[in-house]
Amino acid sequence: MIQIMVGASIDKGVELDCQFAEFDDVRYHIQVAMRYPQFMQLSMSLPIPPPETIFFDGLPFGAIDAIKAEYGGVVQILDPPRDGYNLTMKINLAKLPVDEEEQYDLLVRIASLREVVLGAPLRLIFKHLASKTVAPGLDRLVALVHRPKESFFLVPGVDKVTVVFPMRFKDSVDIILATSFLQEFVEARRTAGLNNAPPCLWSPTPPLELEGAPSEALTANAGFVTFVIFPRHVEGRKLDRAVWSLSTFHAYVSYHVKVKFLLT
The missing domain is CATH 3.30.1460.20 (Yope Regulator; Chain: A,)
Structure with missing residues (x-):
């Protein structure tokens, strides 16, 4: 779903405001405003952690470093995140690779945000x-x-x-x-x-x-x-x-x- 939304924004420059869930336990909110069509805001809400888990600033340990390593300068982590979410990222669509294969690969990795964040530890x-x-x-x-x-x-x-x-x-x-x-x-x-x-x-x-x-x-x-x-x-x-x-x-x-x- 994330990959489709990013692709639609790139191809058609449409305004987006979409919410959806993955595996019933991770929620997303994607927004693109026509005023700033080169930026996409992607927010992510994680499962409520039990007391025994290790979270830093609302994210599993290692998640911030994993996001930076995976997406580089294409993504900026916003602090604080959108209300009700653990993570909000601003994706600079203008910085996506020009090469189609490289762009597709990056979009797949963005669509795998759940794995990047929850899988970081x-x-x-x-x-x-x-x-x-x-x-x-x-x-x-x-x-x-x-x-x-x-x-x-x-x-x-x-x-x-x-x-x-x-x-x-x-x-x-x-x-x-x-x-x-x-x-x-x-x-x-x-x-x-x-x-x-x-x-x-x-x-x-x-x-x-x-x-x-x-x-x-x-x-x-x-x-x-x-x-x-x-x-x-x-x-x-x-x-x-x-x-x-x-x-x-x-x-x-x-x-x-x-x-x-x-x-x-």
Whole structure:
């Protein structure tokens, strides 16, 4: 949607004032005024973080640096952001690359803002894992927001990062279907012999890695999914895929639960 809106503004110079949601937990507001058609204002509202997560000025740690690194001089971060949003950026459309392929690539990256912002802590931790180091101050249990008032957890290490998702669903049918799907998901990965994929486990109770986590964060009516990420899983181009896959894991499961419901 973001990519379409930016493209429409570039091609037609239309005035825009549009709001929409992504994965039901991230909201966007895009504005382009005819008075300043070369500028697009993009605001982003993130899921409400639970107390155990680390946020700085309303954003996950590492997000500001990630935005600057990803978009460079095309984007200016406005402070304070638009009321009701965690982030507001001013995109200078006049600074977009002239080359069509380069412009398309940048638009795709702008459309991936959710991954850039929410995935920033993952990216930081995984970059250190790839070099077999641990980010300063992140050598213990780390909580990251991925749904409103819900966290998933990372245990960073020099040779591996353990990622644990407490899986929660509201509907009783969804709970049953999700529990079944997750068990099948883990078993399928095991029997398929995916030697290059991260090891994956499911448990109805909190794994030992979550020792020290707040008790309210350890309730999961569909169990706990654990991935063990090794340096080989985040080397080079694999890093982007790992960040995207993990930052959207709950949405991936929710999609398959809905499909499973429709087929039952």
